[in-house]
Amino acid sequence: MEPILDVRDLKVSFRVRGGEVQAVRGVSFQVNKGEAVAIVGESGSGKSVTAQTIMRLIPSPPSVIKDGSIRFMGEELLTKSEKEMQRIRGKHIGMIFQDPMTSLNPTMTVGRQITEGLIKHQNMSSQSANRRAVEMLKLVGIPNPEDRVRQYPHEFSGGMRQRAMIAIALACNPAMLIADEPTTALDVTIQAQIMQLMKDLQKNLGTSIVLITHDLGVVADMCDRVIVMYAGKVVETGTIREIFKHPKHPYTQGLLRSLPRIDQRKDEPLIPIYGTPPDLIKPPAGCAFTDRCEHAMHVCVLHDYELFRESDTQLVRCWLMHPLAKEAAR
Template structure:
């Protein structure tokens, strides 16, 4: 393993038991997160992004889910072997998660102040007076006015953007080394999205926290990420520094995602390209490449054997049979400039 990585996930497999059978939601995911880095995980809904995040936090439902294989290490400590009591000491203190929907993640019956203070009292052993002072500071930091008044209010008294700011304040109040943001801008308009992304940048500059940004919005990826992992059908199919991925995508699925977003250099009225077909059934994953049935460049071997991950230049890796020396090459593609994707946010 890479000793300078803060968080390491190796060959993670996660499955869910259902009435219809076993769903293999995550199939061999590996990732590295370094100190102060922002890693984006992108892909269609259902590709395993959120399950990977919840696995890191050990927040999967206990009655029907299990990590069947793999390792999750934080600062060299194996998280999969910790008891629930030990994990409660890790959550919030070392690793914190920001959920997509604050209305379901926060408690509507408790005041915002009670929820902010709860974690810092538990993990940092502060008195209620000290915890309250810290909560006020965090609300000010995330840009909420009149923090003393706001501490006494409940969730329904805040707008969507302010709820997301409260979620960020709650996650950051104990100064964790790793923040996991699970689609934190999905339900927000583009103006509030930009403000939330600026808040993440400021938080990283101030605390040097590492960030995992889970999203399907490539505009968000272009504007905040250092590296990108592209997931499909529970697997990482391509990983690269953000500029390299936008300029030189090598997996047909990554190209399909980039072709499906609005571009300022497209002719007016031009239709967006959609990826044909649907993702595979993870009750019975395909034995070959999971993207083969939707891929315009699929070969016979793609349906028979899973491709190995191949390292290209630098940190760029891709799992695709097209990287084999015997395969035909994809037609050249003009660079998908990062600035274009950033501008697509509005």
């Protein structure tokens, strides 16, 4: 079965005064129809740049797509014009942005922001689009949707604004939804509600979801696979069970150690990942995680390792997976 999204060897840089920031350095992954995939990693790992490049939303200049391919439903997105991308955004790919207060238009009612895409992509009349807007607000759990469609974003709470963003993204029944840190500005209770809402929508509508987050904890109950990024590269990918139960890359292990657990004792401290990510204007020749890795070897400084296939579904970019390293460990 052909994947709905196929990203191959994507390289994106930003030209700045000090040089060229290599934000995305050869990222490859696939998303199947109806699948939920999480892309996780620290701030600056290239998650959001990857998502915005898929949508063709990064400004150029200063950004430059150096190489790669992004195929969506069999069509190459990187060769499409802005007019062609406008037909795809909203209709075939929806996106939930990180901060709904800055993403929603403060001068337009929430209802009008939902109907805008319906009228443009679905050729609906204003009356039909308004009815659909009410249905969408009801679908995402906003009370009194008939009244709320006439209100402005500042009249909504933070959780309701995020729900409104989801309603806008899903109004045209897109085949894929990209959610970029959708719960960052929300409290824990609202976070759980938003994640459950997205899970229900995926189940009921069959929408493929790409969830961008820095928190592995929010993806455990929702996603099928996890892609771990560090310094612009994919360092590990696998199923939820493989990543949470059998993480192989030291960075993935570090992310999991830094998460609080229900069974954790009060006197048991969390273990942080010490150090900082590398400067991507001059990225290291070898593994970018070397300076922060407790298992680093001399070869890690000189050369980066290719993705090693641990299983049919788990890939790891680490010299510890090399047959000689495994033999030495034994």
